[in-house]
Amino acid sequence: MERISHALVTGGAGFIGSHLVDELVAGGCRVTVLDNLSTGHRHNIDHLGDRIDFVEGDIRDEGLLNKVVKGCEVVFHQAAVVSVSQSVQDPSHACEINDLGTVRVLDASRRNGVRRVVMASSSAVYGDDPRMPKTEDMAPMPLSPYAVQKLTGEFYASVFGGLYGLETVCLRYFNVFGPRQDPSSPYSGVISIFLKKASAGEAPTIYGDGGQSRDFIYVKDVVRANVLAATEAPAAGQVLNVGTGTSIRIRDLWELIGELSNVKIDPVFGPPRAGDIRESISDIGRIRQSLGFKPRVVLRQGLIDTLAWYRAPS
Template identity: 55%
Template sequence: METVLVTGGAGFIGSHLVERLVAEGFAVRVLDDLSSGRVEHLATVRGRIEFLEGDIRDGDDVRRAVAGCTRVFHLAAVVSVQKTVEDPLGSAAVNEMGSLSLLEAARAAGVRRVVFASSSAVYGDDPRLPKREDHAVRPRSPYAVQKLAAEHYLSVYEGLFGLSTASLRFFNVFGPRQDPSSPYSGVISIFLTRALADEAPLVYGDGGQTRDFIYVADVVEALVRASSSTEVGVFNVGTGREVDILTLWREIAALTGCGRSPQHLPPRPGDIRRSVAAIDEAAGRLGFVPRVPFEEGLSRTLAWYRRAPAGS
């Protein structure tokens, strides 16, 4: 049985990936320090995986985690943009040096393939749409710089050492287990929670900002396909569809029966006006096509929030 490692496997996206890998018959090892992930996210597979509570910055933890693995999915990160602004050094130790530590351990252990969870944040405020992998990158936060630096390290390790790598630039991922209590959570989880509580959503600016929302199961599909491929480089993972924030609220209000109107606040400095992915590269080279329509993803996510205990 092939052994694979998922760093950050107790997190929002990571736990869905772990479930998929277990279902496909892999021996799955998870490395997570539980700073933002939760063991409860792995409840359905807890007895069928190897869970290591450890830190991506700790060389011993990382070497122990990669030993015997053929593939590594690297999702462990400080994922809050604001936290990277507040603590650039501490977040870089995780997002940059932690990634480098993992790559070095993977090289030494003979890992065959490393797939990295990057971000569309690397594009910054480049106005061209849709975002393509060959567009100029304009990172506007420590988080974006750190993700871009890790992408470059993956490319260097592929070129110098022959370690097969792929970086997936996630757009706006949503779905079950996204924590709405965090001020850094995705807008969909926050809007759903407010709608279910019959509270008005807070909308910054006029609500005309657009995002490319992709359901978590489709992101997992992209990760699995990338791990099975020999294609190297960077790949956008989105849907190619723009949805503006006011339309998002109308969809959620209709699903939940909430009659509240948005409360508009001043625009946030640096907020990107429009974002949408070109997914030709992922489709042509990885065979990835998103399968879950936006509306269906919203319905599935709402069903989970209605079932989930408080604080889940």
């Protein structure tokens, strides 16, 4: 990877953020992590010891942000209330972190001479528009406070580019999975929950009829997209999908996980969840063109690696 001298990763103790921190450190980058450990964990980054600077704190804390961003060339903004359901239950709290927090990160970045901010957005901004695959030029149709907040973050990023010349890139992640995804809360990613259930020999609950489909991308591919977004010149000012361009139905996913884990258990079906969308599949033409990005890990292999990690976390 082209060298990044010093980066701040907000949410760097979380699932995606911690993999990004690993990659940056491996590439010789000095890394500062800012995380309030609300859903992230120290154990995700403990193995890096004093090779990173870990700061426990909140992205809404302006004074702290100004301190930790000083000297950084790139900011990777991953911190957020990440759950759609949680944003439905408590939209104000999610708004404070996902919108106010994001503005504070952008503002501290432009005041302190950061070259580029790479922001974690989400495919949730597309809502339930029946047109597939999702292309970045489709009109967004957010269906949850979380989706509105991610979209607002994208608009702020664009405005900070126009007003202050701050380079920004917004990455619309589709459904990310892999080692370290926390299966312990009802808000967790479906793959982490299914893998946990399969390992325990228990039936998962599928909300709705299981016919809803998702585009699952392996976390290491998402990390590569972030690094390219930080280093490739044509990325500046862009909003880019980060997915695989393929999708699978949730009930078929459970079958595949059953096959890989050697269990055959019928799922329990529950009521559909508020704010959930029916279908989701990315078009990755734009990110391929501007960053040369193509996912490398297919779903089956990613599941095998993730299953191995759940059985023996490292």
